Each structure stands twice: as structure tokens, then as C-alpha cells.
Amino acid sequence: MNVQKLLSSLGPCCAVIGAQWGDEGKGKVIDLLAEHFDVIARACGGANAGHTIVVNGKKYVFHLLPSGALHPGKTVVLGAGMVIHLPTLLEEIHTLEENGIEVVSRLRISPAAHILFEFHKDIDTALEERRAKVKGKGIGTTRRGIGPAYMDKAARAGIRMERLGTDLRKELEERAKDLLAMYGITVQIESELQHLEDARKILNGCVTDTIALLRRSKSILIEGAQATLLDLDHGTYPYVTSSNTTVMGALQGLGLPPSALTSCIGVAKAYCTRVGEGDFLTEVEGETGERLRKRGGEYGSTTGRPRRCGWLNIADLNRGALINGFTHWNITKLDVLDEEPEVPVALGADADGKVAYQTLPGWKTSTVGVTDFRKLPDAAQRFLRFIEEQTHVPTSLIGTGPGREQMIIS
Numbered sequence: 179m180n181v182q183k184l185l186s187s188l189g190p191c192c193a194v195i196g197a198q199w200g201d202e203g204k205g206k207v208i209d210l211l212a213e214h215f216d217v218i219a220r221a222c223g224g225a226n227a228g229h230t231i232v233v234n235g236k237k238y239v240f241h242l243l244p245s246g247a248l249h250p251g252k253t254v255v256l257g258a259g260m261v262i263h264l265p266t267l268l269e270e271i272h273t274l275e276e277n278g279i280e281v282v283s284r285l286r287i288s289p290a291a292h293i294l295f296e297f298h299k300d301i302d303t304a305l306e307e308r309r310a311k312v313k314g315k316g317i318g319t320t321r322r323g324i325g326p327a328y329m330d331k332a333a334r335a336g337i338r339m340e341r342l343g344t345d346l347r348k349e350l351e352e353r354a355k356d357l358l359a360m361y362g363i364t365v366q367i368e369s370e371l372q373h374l375e376d377a378r379k380i381l382n383g384c385v386t387d388t389i390a391l392l393r394r395s396k397s398i399l400i401e402g403a404q405a406t407l408l409d410l411d412h413g414t415y416p417y418v419t420s421s422n423t424t425v426m427g428a429l430q431g432l433g434l435p436p437s438a439l440t441s442c443i444g445v446a447k448a449y450c451t452r453v454g455e456g457d458f459l460t461e462v463e464g465e466t467g468e469r470l471r472k473r474g475g476e477y478g479s480t481t482g483r484p485r486r487c488g489w490l491n492i493a494d495l496n497r498g499a500l501i502n503g504f505t506h507w508n509i510t511k512l513d514v515l516d517e518e519p520e521v522p523v524a525l526g527a528d529a530d531g532k533v534a535y536q537t538l539p540g541w542k543t544s545t546v547g548v549t550d551f552r553k554l555p556d557a558a559q560r561f562l563r564f565i566e567e568q569t570h571v572p573t574s575l576i577g578t579g580p581g582r583e584q585m586i587i588s
């Protein structure tokens with residue numbers, strides 16, 4: 179493992195961005211790099227994200243806090259692009275503190291981040307039901323209220339973190355009337371106010387000018403949420419999330435200029451998964467899909483839904499590299515392919531959606547826990563080289579198991 183060489187190639191401001199439909203395993207590389215950066219920042223999205231990382235055999239799932247928050251002493255930033263469900267945030271803080279990891283004193287939240295209320299979740303559900311009725315299917319959202327919170331933000335009707343501690347009763351009462359009329363939703367005003375009060379007690383000192391803080395920081399690790407194909411503008415619309423999940427969305431969400439960024443790691447699984455509805459050209463069903471799902475443990479960390487599974491699509495990786503300017507790949511979960519007799523890789527699709535595959539030989543050997551590229555079976559090396567050749571981005575990090583140490587760094 180040559181972490182020092184990797185770090186010098188990353189420079190002081192590195193973003194980690196998913197290249198597929200999320201769940202690529204970004205948490206692990208973040209966890210590996212976090213100890214070498216001063217600030218770990220999340221920029222966009224909300225509790226729809228679910229970063230799972232395994233440390234000393236213990237599994238942690240984060241929805242709002244960046245997974246880098248596990249590292250004591252690091253400053254943790256939640257940027258202006260986020261929509262924050264306060265009870266979830268308090269719960270995550272509490273879980274970490276129960277495990278001896280103090281968070282509040284090092285947590286900084288942008289005053290411009292939006293508060294996501296319980297009623298946003300109710301609207302999410304109401305809209306999904308409406309879509310199912312009208313179109314026969316919904317988007318398959320996480321029902322965490324993400325779309326409705328961003329709808330409020332775009333309508334300039336949202337409530338931001340800067341207002342924590344102010345009296346919001348009148349505003350919520352007005353909102354309750356509208357939501358009852360529009361969706362038949364009853365807003366639980368007292369409980370919403372209680373959540374705000376609980377959050378005020380703990381988080382008031384955390385709301386601060388994160389832009390100034392980031393400017394002063396020596397090094398910043400940006401933890402992307404969701405992924406490129408779920409981007410509101412560049413993803414598989416309308417089956418996308420409601421934020422900008424690319425590196426530009428991350429910079430915007432944090433208020434960082436593009437010139438600050440020194441590297442961008444694209445994270446992609448060695449195969450591909452998707453939760454929710456929408457096209458998935460390389461999806462495989464039946465026995466093979468089930469095998470990938472089982473070996474990869476492909477069940478949503480936020481909703482527990484089984485993930486749809488399929489083969490790697492180089493065209494998506496190339497597009498992700500173009501949009502985000504990836505400087506490094508982190509190819510995760512290589513070991514999930516260990517049993518495959520052959521590994522089809524999609525090169526793209528024609529206008530009718532017919533996919534062209536190149537079928538690479540499988541390796542039928544365990545790669546679990548391999549930490550040296552040269553110790554990988556030849557066919558696995560060939561698979562990784564193929565990704566590099568096709569995308570012109572080096573495969574600098576390769577995941578060979580869920581644990582922190584199960585990683586090749588080259």
C-alpha cells in the first residue's frame with residue numbers, strides 16, 4: 179500500500195464522486211483518506227445517502243454525517259447544498275458519541291443548508307403514490323423527502339439552518355394549511371417544533387460560515403453523495419435524485435471555486451447496481467443477477483431494498499470521467515466477481531438500447547484481501563487494465579473486500 183504516493187498525487191483538495199447510480203462504496207475510500215485531511219465535507223443531498231463502512235468488524239451506516247466523521251479530531255462540514263433531517267442527524271451524532279467518538283465540537287453546518295421536515299417525507303410518499311397512479315410507476319425514491327425539500331428550496335420557500343432557534347410556529351401553521359389542501363397531509367406541528375428545539379440545543383453552536391472555514395483549511399476531502407447517473411441535470415432523468423451529484427454540484431454546494439480542487443476520485447463498482455426505477459442497460463436478472471446481489475450484499479443501506487445488479491458499463495464510466503474530470507479510479511468490490519466464469523463489460527449501446535459487450539475472461543480465484551496489484555490473478559489485472567485503457571484514468575485504488583485494509587493502492 180503506497181498511501182503517501184497516492185496522497186501526493188491527490189493534493190490538498192480531493193473530491194470522491196460516484197460514477198454509477200450510487201452505492202459504489204465511497205465510504206471506504208473516504209475512511210482510508212480521512213485521517214490525512216483536515217476537513218471532511220459533505221455538499222449535497224440528505225439522508226437518502228447511506229454510507230456503510232466496517233471498522234474493526236463493526237458496521238457503521240451514515241446518512242447525513244460524512245463517513246469521515248468517524249475520525250476523531252477532523253472538522254466535519256455539512257454544506258449549503260444539503261437538505262438536513264434534524265432527528266436523523268442527532269441520532270447519528272448520538273450513535274457515534276455512544277461509541278466514544280465526539281462530534282458536536284467539530285461539526286460545522288452552513289447556515290444556508292436547508293432543513294428537511296417530516297412533512298417533506300409525507301409529500302415524497304404522496305408524490306410517489308400519485309406517479310404510480312398516473313404513470314403506473316413511481317421514481318422509486320428513498321422516501322426521505324429529498325425531492326420535496328429541494329422543491330421548497332427552488333420555490334424559495336425553504337427554511338434554512340440559519341433560522342434554527344427562531345420561532346417558526348406561524349410559518350409551519352401556514353404551511354400546514356397548504357399541505358392539507360394540496361396533498362391531504364396533516365403536518366404534526368408540535369412534533370416538528372420539538373425536533374427543532376432538540377436540534378437547537380445541540381447544534382446551535384455548529385451553524386457557522388463554512389465558506390470562510392473551508393478557505394482557511396489546509397486540506398479538504400469532499401465526500402460526494404449519490405452519484406453521477408443520479409445527477410439532476412446529467413443523470414438518467416427523471417429517475418434521478420433532486421440535487422447535483424457531480425463534482426460541480428459538490429463545489430457549488432460547498433461554495434468552493436473550481437480552482438481549489440486538486441483531484442477527483444471516481445468510484446465505480448467492478449459491476450453495477452441500481453435501486454429504484456429507470457433504465458439500466460446492463461442489468462442482469464435471473465441466476466447471475468442473484469449471484470452478484472448475494473456476493474455483493476446488494477441491499478440498500480438506507481431502505482433495505484434489493485439492488486438491481488448488472489455488468490460494468492464503460493460508456494457510463496467514460497461519461498462520468500468527462501463530466502467530473504476524474505483523475506483516479508477507485509474500482510470497488512472486485513472480489514464480488516471472483517466466481518464468474520467470464521466478465522462481460524459493456525462498451526456502449528446503439529440508439530435502440532442494444533448493448534455491445536466485450537467479454538473478458540473470469541479469474542475463478544479469490545482476490546479477497548489482496549493488497550498488491552501483482553498478486554491479483556492475470557485475468558483480474560487484465561480487467562482493471564481494460565478499464566484504464568478505455569477511460570484513460572488510472573485505477574489507483576481497488577477494493578478487494580469490505581474491510582478497511584482490503585484495498586490495493588497503486
Ligand code: IMP
Pocket residue numbers: 199200201226227228317318319320321322323324325403404408417418419420453454455
Ligand atoms: P431520492 O433521492 O430519494 O429522491 O431518490 C431518487 C432516486 O435516487 C431513487 O432511484 C433512489 O433509489 C436513488 N438514490 C438516492 N440516494 C441514493 C443513494 O445514496 N444510493 C443509491 N441510490 C440513491
